Amino acid sequence: MMKLRHKNKKPGKVSKGYKKNGKKATSKVASTLQFVHANDHASREAELKKKRIEAMREKQQVAREQERHRHRTIESYCQDVQQRQEEFKRKEEVLQELNMFPQLDDEATRKAYYKEFRKVVEYSDVILEVLDARDPLGCRCFQMEEAVLQAEGNKKLVLVLNKIDLVPKEVIEKWLDYLQNELPTVAFKASTQHQVKNLSRCSVPVEQASESLLKSRACFGAENLMRVLGNYCRLGEVRTHIRVGVVGLPNVGKSSLINSLKRSRACSVGAVPGVTKFMQEVYLDKFIRLLDAPGIVPGPNSEVSNYYGISEFQTTEHFLTAVAHRLGKKKKGGIYSQEEAAKAVLADWVSGKISFYTLPPATHTLPTHLSAEIVKEMTEVFDIEDTEQANEDTMECLATGESDELLGDMDPLEMDIKWLHSPMVKIADAMENKTTVYKIGELTGYCTIPNRHQMGWAKRNVDCYPRNVCPVDRRPMLQRIMETDPLQQGQALASALKNKKKIQKRTDKLASKLSDSMMSVLDLSGNADDSASD
Numbered sequence: 001m002m003k004l005r006h007k008n009k010k011p012g013k014v015s016k017g018y019k020k021n022g023k024k025a026t027s028k029v030a031s032t033l034q035f036v037h038a039n040d041h042a043s044r045e046a047e048l049k050k051k052r053i054e055a056m057r058e059k060q061q062v063a064r065e066q067e068r069h070r071h072r073t074i075e076s077y078c079q080d081v082q083q084r085q086e087e088f089k090r091k092e093e094v095l096q097e098l099n100m101f102p103q104l105d106d107e108a109t110r111k112a113y114y115k116e117f118r119k120v121v122e123y124s125d126v127i128l129e130v131l132d133a134r135d136p137l138g139c140r141c142f143q144m145e146e147a148v149l150q151a152e153g154n155k156k157l158v159l160v161l162n163k164i165d166l167v168p169k170e171v172i173e174k175w176l177d178y179l180q181n182e183l184p185t186v187a188f189k190a191s192t193q194h195q196v197k198n199l200s201r202c203s204v205p206v207e208q209a210s211e212s213l214l215k216s217r218a219c220f221g222a223e224n225l226m227r228v229l230g231n232y233c234r235l236g237e238v239r240t241h242i243r244v245g246v247v248g249l250p251n252v253g254k255s256s257l258i259n260s261l262k263r264s265r266a267c268s269v270g271a272v273p274g275v276t277k278f279m280q281e282v283y284l285d286k287f288i289r290l291l292d293a294p295g296i297v298p299g300p301n302s303e304v305s306n307y308y309g310i311s312e313f314q315t316t317e318h319f320l321t322a323v324a325h326r327l328g329k330k331k332k333g334g335i336y337s338q339e340e341a342a343k344a345v346l347a348d349w350v351s352g353k354i355s356f357y358t359l360p361p362a363t364h365t366l367p368t369h370l371s372a373e374i375v376k377e378m379t380e381v382f383d384i385e386d387t388e389q390a391n392e393d394t395m396e397c398l399a400t401g402e403s404d405e406l407l408g409d410m411d412p413l414e415m416d417i418k419w420l421h422s423p424m425v426k427i428a429d430a431m432e433n434k435t436t437v438y439k440i441g442e443l444t445g446y447c448t449i450p451n452r453h454q455m456g457w458a459k460r461n462v463d464c465y466p467r468n469v470c471p472v473d474r475r476p477m478l479q480r481i482m483e484t485d486p487l488q489q490g491q492a493l494a495s496a497l498k499n500k501k502k503i504q505k506r507t508d509k510l511a512s513k514l515s516d517s518m519m520s521v522l523d524l525s526g527n528a529d530d531s532a533s534d
């Protein structure tokens, strides 16, 4: 053995730590072997234990599955599978539709939109689908309508034909005829004013408003829409509180519509798609709450080439390069920027500069998701015959231009609240805000810096200078308040009271200013007399 052990080693040399007689070395090797052996054993044990646990878990899972199957009938199983399949299909369809829109190319945004949309549908009793009057079918979303009709709670759908100021009257009429075959439809023009409060609303029905009047920044059709919603609130014996979801593609004017109904800037508005990102709730009055939803983004329209004077192009990219060339939109290095051109085209489309609209199809067929029964029910609950009449009246006025006389060339902001203003207030305004020039008899107020909220109005008045303000009695009239929609009477009274207080305050201020100036004039003359006598 010793011979063997030393066979491969140089004679006289031993490994480090080993004594020449080999005693200590032998015992150390033995303990090391024992240690390795124990380690091997422990790891094998652990491995076996792990395997046993895994096998046990698998067995438990199989047993649980078997138990579940035992309790589940074939019918319920099939139902469950079908339900899951339908849900999946619905989600796929909505996502596919959203896929068409370039701005929503990232999955997270699409999912976030879908989630917000489901929330709006879930919480609402009535859904207003806002359509751009220039291309109502192009921005109608059947999947969305289907989802609303399938949702629990017998939700109601109303179409709002917005931006009617951008389309000829005859075309709006045709669209109203067409859409009303399916769902209650209200013609609307949202306020496009920029101020924060007191957004003007014209009470002239849309059908009676002349095209030039519609071009003003005031809102049209709000009363009709409020009446339709009010009819729904009053449907039962007790007047109910309702939540109204406002949905539609981006930039169709959802937020503008809400602001116009609220008459203040409750939601952000912008000519860039995707301004609204999350659901937002706005209290309209005691009975109605509005829910603003984010929209989805349509691709640019190739029909706009005439507007830019581009005669021929092969692809969208060629078109955009030609637009960039026309508009002088260049990137660094002098390359024409397609992105900038695309933004400009979209901005022109949204702001209504591109003249484009579609006509309704000659014949009408009900889409698959709407049955004759649904059409009848929707028509009945909103008392649609009245709405049709109101739409017709608006169109009538639009054609005759009657309302121009009614409103004169006043600023939209002033139109609706003119009866609350007095000439004294205007002079006080002028002196206080330095906005415009007023002349009443011998009195003239000269103003230079326009107030932010009165910019447009002031400009008009300055253009007409010198302008005489007639002393018309425009105190708040109870009769007028009583004639407004009952839903609005509370607000009208509150605002009348507020305005009365404001008028009083301003009149007092003006009176004290006038008396001050008179005193100083008297003072001056007194001094002059004094100096003369000196």
Ligand SMILES: Nc1nc2c(ncn2[C@@H]2O[C@H](COP(=O)(O)OP(=O)(O)OP(=O)(O)O)[C@@H](O)[C@H]2O)c(=O)[nH]1
Pocket: 162, 163, 164, 165, 166, 188, 189, 190, 191, 192, 248, 249, 250, 251, 252, 253, 254, 255, 256, 257, 268, 269, 270, 271, 272, 273, 274, 275, 276, 277, 293, 294, 295, 296, 350, 351, 352
């Ligand atoms: N001419 C005209 N412009 C309108 C009308 N309604 C809205 N607009 C304009 O259309 C643009 C988009 O309006 P928004 O109210 O922001 O549209 P939105 O649907 O809320 O848009 P997102 O928040 O992006 O979904 C704004 O520039 C509005 O001033 C309208 O009736 N007539």
